[in-house]
Amino acid sequence: MDADIIGFGSIFARAFVLFWPVWAALAVVMGVSFAMRRRLGLYGQVYDSWLGIVGLFLVLFWVFTALFADVIAPFDAVEGVYSGMKKAVPGTPVASDSAPYDYFLFGGDNLARDVFSRMVEGSQTVLAIAPAATIFAFMVGITLGLPAGFYGGRTDTVLTFLANLVLAFPVILLFYLLVTPGIRETPIPTAMAAVLFLIPIVFFVMFFYSRYATRPDVLYIQLACVIVLGGWLYSGLAFNLDPLGIVGMDPNTLNIFVSVVFVNSPTVFRIVRGLTLDIKTRDYVAAAQTRGERPWYIMLWEILPNARGPLIVDLCLRIGYTTILLGTLGFFGLGVSPESPDWGLSINEGRKLWRSVEHIALVPALALMSLVLGLNLLADALREQSLKD
Amino acid sequence: MLSFILRRLGVMILTMLVLTAVVFFLSNLEPNLRKLALSDGNMRMTDAQIEQWLDNRGYNRPFVVRYADWLGGVVQGDLGFSTRFKKPVLELLGERLAATGALMFWVMITMVPLALLIGVLAGMREGTGTDRSLSVLSIGSTATPEYVSGIIFTVIFASLFGEWFGKEWALNGSAASATGSKGITFNNFALPVMTMAFYGMGYIARMTRASMAEVMTAQYIRTARLKGVSFRNIVVKHALRNALIAPFTVIMLQFPWLLTGVVIVESMFNYKGFGLALVQAAENNDIDLLMACSLASVAVVLITQLISDIGYVYLNPRIRVK
Numbered sequence: 139m140d141a142d143i144i145g146f147g148s149i150f151a152r153a154f155v156l157f158w159p160v161w162a163a164l165a166v167v168m169g170v171s172f173a174m175r176r177r178l179g180l181y182g183q184v185y186d187s188w189l190g191i192v193g194l195f196l197v198l199f200w201v202f203t204a205l206f207a208d209v210i211a212p213f214d215a216v217e218g219v220y221s222g223m224k225k226a227v228p229g230t231p232v233a234s235d236s237a238p239y240d241y242f243l244f245g246g247d248n249l250a251r252d253v254f255s256r257m258v259e260g261s262q263t264v265l266a267i268a269p270a271a272t273i274f275a276f277m278v279g280i281t282l283g284l285p286a287g288f289y290g291g292r293t294d295t296v297l298t299f300l301a302n303l304v305l306a307f308p309v310i311l312l313f314y315l316l317v318t319p320g321i322r323e324t325p326i327p328t329a330m331a332a333v334l335f336l337i338p339i340v341f342f343v344m345f346f347y348s349r350y351a352t353r354p355d356v357l358y359i360q361l362a363c364v365i366v367l368g369g370w371l372y373s374g375l376a377f378n379l380d381p382l383g384i385v386g387m388d389p390n391t392l393n394i395f396v397s398v399v400f401v402n403s404p405t406v407f408r409i410v411r412g413l414t415l416d417i418k419t420r421d422y423v424a425a426a427q428t429r430g431e432r433p434w435y436i437m438l439w440e441i442l443p444n445a446r447g448p449l450i451v452d453l454c455l456r457i458g459y460t461t462i463l464l465g466t467l468g469f470f471g472l473g474v475s476p477e478s479p480d481w482g483l484s485i486n487e488g489r490k491l492w493r494s495v496e497h498i499a500l501v502p503a504l505a506l507m508s509l510v511l512g513l514n515l516l517a518d519a520l521r522e523q524s525l526k527d
Numbered sequence: 528m529l530s531f532i533l534r535r536l537g538v539m540i541l542t543m544l545v546l547t548a549v550v551f552f553l554s555n556l557e558p559n560l561r562k563l564a565l566s567d568g569n570m571r572m573t574d575a576q577i578e579q580w581l582d583n584r585g586y587n588r589p590f591v592v593r594y595a596d597w598l599g600g601v602v603q604g605d606l607g608f609s610t611r612f613k614k615p616v617l618e619l620l621g622e623r624l625a626a627t628g629a630l631m632f633w634v635m636i637t638m639v640p641l642a643l644l645i646g647v648l649a650g651m652r653e654g655t656g657t658d659r660s661l662s663v664l665s666i667g668s669t670a671t672p673e674y675v676s677g678i679i680f681t682v683i684f685a686s687l688f689g690e691w692f693g694k695e696w697a698l699n700g701s702a703a704s705a706t707g708s709k710g711i712t713f714n715n716f717a718l719p720v721m722t723m724a725f726y727g728m729g730y731i732a733r734m735t736r737a738s739m740a741e742v743m744t745a746q747y748i749r750t751a752r753l754k755g756v757s758f759r760n761i762v763v764k765h766a767l768r769n770a771l772i773a774p775f776t777v778i779m780l781q782f783p784w785l786l787t788g789v790v791i792v793e794s795m796f797n798y799k800g801f802g803l804a805l806v807q808a809a810e811n812n813d814i815d816l817l818m819a820c821s822l823a824s825v826a827v828v829l830i831t832q833l834i835s836d837i838g839y840v841y842l843n844p845r846i847r848v849k
Binding site: 303321490506 | 554662663669670672674677678681686787795821829843
């Protein structure tokens with residue numbers, strides 16, 4: 139093919155076309171939600187502010203990009219190497235007849251791979267790990283923060299000391315020590331996963347037990363579900379021993395996942411503890427105590443639902459923060475294989491070449507920024523809406 | 528107050544002991560020691576030779592003995608010897624901390640006033656156009672970690688400026704010369720400072736804004752307004768002092784957070800400071816240097832926490848220490 143390098147106008151037009159499944163999904167989801175926004179609670183209220191819509195748009199854009207990544211990305215992100223495309227400028231035509239697409243829209247990287255495809259594929263790792271790790275951190279933080287705030291005394295002193303211990307640790311140093319190939323040879327990541335992943339199961343057991351202890355018929359079904367489902371996920375995620383072979387994490391990902399949960403939990407713990415200290419002075423908590431409810435019922439069914447507003451806002455912010463953290467890990471090449479299309483890693487690869495070509499680092503950098511920006515805008519809109527109530 | 532500070536100091540020392548023990552334990556895991564032996568000794572050593580090498584240098588003694596040994600050295604002011612730089616750690620750390628201190632000084636001097644200004648301007652008239660646009664700016668800045676803003680700023684100010692206005696207008700994309708004979712100049716230091724200041728700025732600005740907006744709804748502001756005090760005087764003389772209590776704590780607590788930024792920015796712009804030393808120590812498993820780095824960074828975190836607590840009590844007479 140003897141095509142010329144195309145200009146930025148047609149680059150963006152072509153990229154726009156390649157993203158068609160994302161636009162379709164966005165149009166459906168956002169259109170339906172907008173029409174039904176009055177009946178969707180807090181989520182629907184996001185559509186009341188422009189910034190909220192923009193934030194949601196950016197977040198959903200990347201969510202759908204990650205989901206449809208294989209359809210959107212024209213080239214293979216790891217193996218799609220084409221001769222003559224090394225450090226190619228954006229819009230360079232591919233001089234190969236077998237190429238699945240005519241152009242490297244956002245140029246080629248140092249190893250002659252398509253920057254556009256790598257950006258699209260890179261969204262998958264981030265969006266798979268960041269929300270899941272943050273939710274795990276929330277479970278851990280909530281399970282430990284509620285009793286610390288509610289009981290106070292020695293429980294509180296010990297747990298707060300432990301949380302402060304982790305918080306005093308410089309994050310980057312912790313990652314350098316915890317996310318290394320060396321540590322994967324030791325049982326430390328698995329041991330940490332075994333402890334941290336057990337906490338969500340404990341959380342759900344307590345959650346149902348505290349409410350339905352007097353109704354064994356309902357309780358047994360719920361507990362059985364929690365233990366079977368939780369045990370299945372637990373064996374798969376923590377020990378890679380899923381009997382069905384569906385759920386599993388390679389040691390690399392497990393290592394990152396556990397470390398991210400570990401550094402995020404203490405902050406969540408502090409927030410939950412503070413909220414609990416505040417809410418436990420309310421009248422409805424006193425009323426529940428007078429009724430003779432047990433402490434865990436009060437914590438999980440009286441305090442937690444009333445703390446959900448600030449927690450949802452923080453969840454949103456924290457997913458963004460975790461995304462930044464994952465980028466930092468990639469930037470230092472920790473816990474990612476050198477070829478993976480991870481954004482942080484690509485930024486680091488690209489920045490070494492900034493003198494000659496700018497786009498290699500700029501594309502993943504802008505991608506990461508827009509995702510975090512979307513999450514922050516969404517959190518801000520949620521905060522404003524929940525303050526209005 | 529004195530017993531409060533003493534108790535805090537006790538907790539601090541305990542925290543430092545536990546954390547350094549953790550770092551010591553992790554950096555002395557067997558795979559890490561093997562890596563050290565291979566990188567510092569001979570790359571082609573056999574397993575038996577590695578054992579021999581580690582034995583000769585005392586790396587195979589029991590963990591507790593070695594940690595006590597290290598601790599004894601620290602108490603006497605001896606931080607050990609860096610295997611990566613072939614230098615006493617104390618000397619190296621002094622140089623590196625001084626270099627990072629200079630970076631932090633410039634970051635703080637640009638970031639804090641700018642952030643406070645943005646926060647106050649946005650918070651003094653809540654809900655106006657100024658407020659909205661400044662808030663979006665600060666949200667945008669918190670969404671831009673150093674490794675993103677560093678790239679963007681480098682592309683704009685180092686490459687594009689060079690293309691548009693000629694080489695003399697472009698900033699230097701590397702700060703390596705700042706620790707050399709040339710010293711710190713605007714040209715080689717503007718980019719790292721800008722990059723670091725931008726990420727931290729948004730957070731402080733948002734805290735200031737929230738605190739300012741809250742103060743502006745207080746009763747005494749309304750009283751001042753009804754007395755006929757001008758808006759400018761209300762903001763400058765009445766609101767500002769109370770509104771700056773919360774950001775003060777935030778600024779102090781920014782220090783540990785800035786450490787990650789220091790590490791990123793220093794490796795990005797190749798500035799030979801503390802952050803780069805930490806990266807190099809971790810990558811080569813330079814145990815003594817790594818221990819000294821963690822000691823220094825944990826100390827900074829804990830001391831700033833203490834200062835922020837004491838300062839908070841001092842600034843806000845309503846809080847009394849139990």
